[in-house]
Amino acid sequence: MRVLVSLIAVLALAFIAYLGVGIGHADTLFGVVIPYLALAIFLFGIIYRVVTWARVPVPFRIPTTCGQQKCLEWIKPSRFENPYNNFGVIIRVAMEVLFFRSLFRNVKSEIKQGKVVYGHTKWLWLAGLAFHYSFLVIIIRHLRFFVEPVPIFVKWAESLDGFFQVGIPILMLTDVVILAALTYLFLRRVLIPQLRYISLPADYFPLFLIGAIATTGILLRYFFKTDLIGIKELALGLVSLKPVVPKGIHWLFFMHFFLVCCLFTYFPFSKLLHMAGIFMSPTRNLANNNRAVRHINPWNPKVEVHTYQEYEDEFREKMVAAGIPVEKQPEPQGQGTKE
Amino acid sequence: MYDSGKVITGLLAFAVLVTLPFWYTAAGGKGGFRPEPKLAPGLEGKKCVESKAFMRASHMDLLNLWRDEVVRQDLRVHFSPDGRAFEKSLTNTCLKCHSNTGEFCDRCHNYVGVQPYCWDCHMEKKLKGAE
Numbered sequence: 001m002r003v004l005v006s007l008i009a010v011l012a013l014a015f016i017a018y019l020g021v022g023i024g025h026a027d028t029l030f031g032v033v034i035p036y037l038a039l040a041i042f043l044f045g046i047i048y049r050v051v052t053w054a055r056v057p058v059p060f061r062i063p064t065t066c067g068q069q070k071c072l073e074w075i076k077p078s079r080f081e082n083p084y085n086n087f088g089v090i091i092r093v094a095m096e097v098l099f100f101r102s103l104f105r106n107v108k109s110e111i112k113q114g115k116v117v118y119g120h121t122k123w124l125w126l127a128g129l130a131f132h133y134s135f136l137v138i139i140i141r142h143l144r145f146f147v148e149p150v151p152i153f154v155k156w157a158e159s160l161d162g163f164f165q166v167g168i169p170i171l172m173l174t175d176v177v178i179l180a181a182l183t184y185l186f187l188r189r190v191l192i193p194q195l196r197y198i199s200l201p202a203d204y205f206p207l208f209l210i211g212a213i214a215t216t217g218i219l220l221r222y223f224f225k226t227d228l229i230g231i232k233e234l235a236l237g238l239v240s241l242k243p244v245v246p247k248g249i250h251w252l253f254f255m256h257f258f259l260v261c262c263l264f265t266y267f268p269f270s271k272l273l274h275m276a277g278i279f280m281s282p283t284r285n286l287a288n289n290n291r292a293v294r295h296i297n298p299w300n301p302k303v304e305v306h307t308y309q310e311y312e313d314e315f316r317e318k319m320v321a322a323g324i325p326v327e328k329q330p331e332p333q334g335q336g337t338k339e
Numbered sequence: 340m341y342d343s344g345k346v347i348t349g350l351l352a353f354a355v356l357v358t359l360p361f362w363y364t365a366a367g368g369k370g371g372f373r374p375e376p377k378l379a380p381g382l383e384g385k386k387c388v389e390s391k392a393f394m395r396a397s398h399m400d401l402l403n404l405w406r407d408e409v410v411r412q413d414l415r416v417h418f419s420p421d422g423r424a425f426e427k428s429l430t431n432t433c434l435k436c437h438s439n440t441g442e443f444c445d446r447c448h449n450y451v452g453v454q455p456y457c458w459d460c461h462m463e464k465k466l467k468g469a470e
Contacts, residue, residue: 043357047350054346144452146360148369155452165456168403225396228451233373239360240370279349298341 003190006204010212010259017258022251030254031234032243038261045268046276053280059297061290064283066105071291083287093285097278100129124188131181134174135210137161138217141172145235167222175218182211206272209263216256226250374446379439388419388432399455402429429461 020026067078083089095101103125109118140157144150162170186207189199220226230246231253237244267273279285312319312326319326340346355362364370387394389401405427408414417425417432425432437443448455 039357043354046353050346050350051340054340054342057341143360147363148372148450150449150452155454158452159454168399227395229373229447232451233371235360236364236370236372240364240368241361242371244371246373276353 002199002201003204006201006208009201009205010208013209013259013262014212014216014255017255018251020258021254027245027249027254028243030258031245031249032238034258034261035238038264042264042267046273049268049273050276050280053277057298058282058286059299060295061286061288062282063286063288065288069288069291084289084292085287089285089287093279096284100125100132103128123184127181127184127188130177131185134178134181137174138172138178138214141174145232146239148232148236169221172221175214175221178214179211179218182207182214186211202271206263206266206270209259209266213256213259213263216252216259220250220252220256224250224252226253372450374450376444376446377439377442379437379443382436385436386419386421386423387436388417388423388425390420402433402457405429429457 017030021030063083065078065082067081068075069082070077070084077084079088080091080095083092092101104122106121106124107118108121109116111117137157140154141161143154144158147154158172161172161174163173164171186204189195189203189207227246227248227250230249233244233246234249263272267275312328316326316328316330320330394401405417409427415427417427419425434440444455447453
């Protein structure tokens with residue numbers, strides 16, 4: 001049911017684009033207005049969310065660690081798994097962002113011959129990494145539509161991606177990889193009972209949405225070739241703030257473009273915001289130095305204290321008179337009487 | 340806001356990265372630019388091997404098909420829809436009319452960053468004096 005709802009939602013979005021452009025010919029709405037709106041929501045939505053996170057004080061260091069903390073001289077600390085300074089934190093976050101370090105640690109427990117056994121499972125890590133890097137390469141490749149002249153690194157990305165020169169237009173490896181990875185990530189949620197139980201429409205929807213974007217993109221590249229020159233003219237018009245909508249672009253392109261706009265709009269409200277969240281998680285971006293540095297809670301109220309020393313200073317004479325022992329004896333009365 | 344220095348730096352970097360094409364275009368890229376492929380002189384009124392619409396969308400498929408058919412099956416003649424016969428050859432058929440590759444092929448290819456590997460083997464122009 002949760003799967004079906006998400007699938008229907010994505011199909012409905014695609015159908016909206018078809019209705020809008022294929023039948024309604026609202027090219028300007030789908031080619032100019034919605035893209036600008038989506039970009040604005042994406043940018044300001046993410047900035048807003050990050051600023052709300054940054055307004056929450058983190059008075060105490062709460063990193064989740066998985067290595068030896070720095071303590072005694074002769075015990076070797078784990079610098080990156082349990083960082084004690086900023087350098088360690090930077091390496092730790094970079095390992096997480098670039099290589100998905102924590103997923104790599106994934107362990108599965110099973111009962112085999114009556115015993116509990118633990119083993120590494122890297123499939124999620126592998127599929128996740130393949131998906132994210134394919135998406136990155138695809139985004140870099142798409143820059144060829146958004147800038148003129150096309151920078152050299154975009155051409156390099158495309159040459160490498162089409163390294164095997166299969167077919168015409170040359171098959172891009174990332175197109176295959178991203179679909180395979182998405183399929184794995186989807187099947188994993190459906191076929192593993194525990195995962196199926198905890199998966200929500202918010203988990204399936206982005207998978208279907210990105211899957212639909214990839215599929216329409218692949219259709220456009222290999223099967224329903226449309227006027228690329230017109231598409232680049234549209235894209236350049238958008239980025240130079242002088243939008244033009246050339247005639248004769250296939251509605252399938254607008255479907256692709258509209259689904260991308262939906263992804264952008266959906267971003268700040270969804271789990272996809274882990275893109276920003278990974279940098280903002282206090283369990284990862286803090287050095288574990290609670291024992292070495294004193295951290296004072298910024299929202300501590302100002303507490304009036306009256307220490308014992310102050311108490312004794314105030315009542316010393318009376319305490320001595322009443323025979324209560326005091327830490328500091330009262331000064332003898334009058335200096336001159338001592339002879 | 341806590342750690343505002345780091346957070347604002349990060350957000351600025353993010354915003355610039357996302358809007359990079361806007362800055363690139365403003366800083367010296369070409370904005371509202373559309374290439375016009377130029378036909379070589381004397382081609383007005385001549386008809387290509389297939390219709391203009393087909394060639395515009397699918398010329399690469401045709402060239403690929405020609406290559407495979409010539410190399411693998413020795414089928415060297417292409418018949419256009421109106422019955423004219425052409426030799427399946429990039430150099431001898433296509434480039435005979437479209438001799439100005441720089442103004443015809445490359446303008447669009449460069450515009451959308453396409454790097455066809457035609458010229459890895461084919462020469463753009465026949466060397467002078469060579470047959």
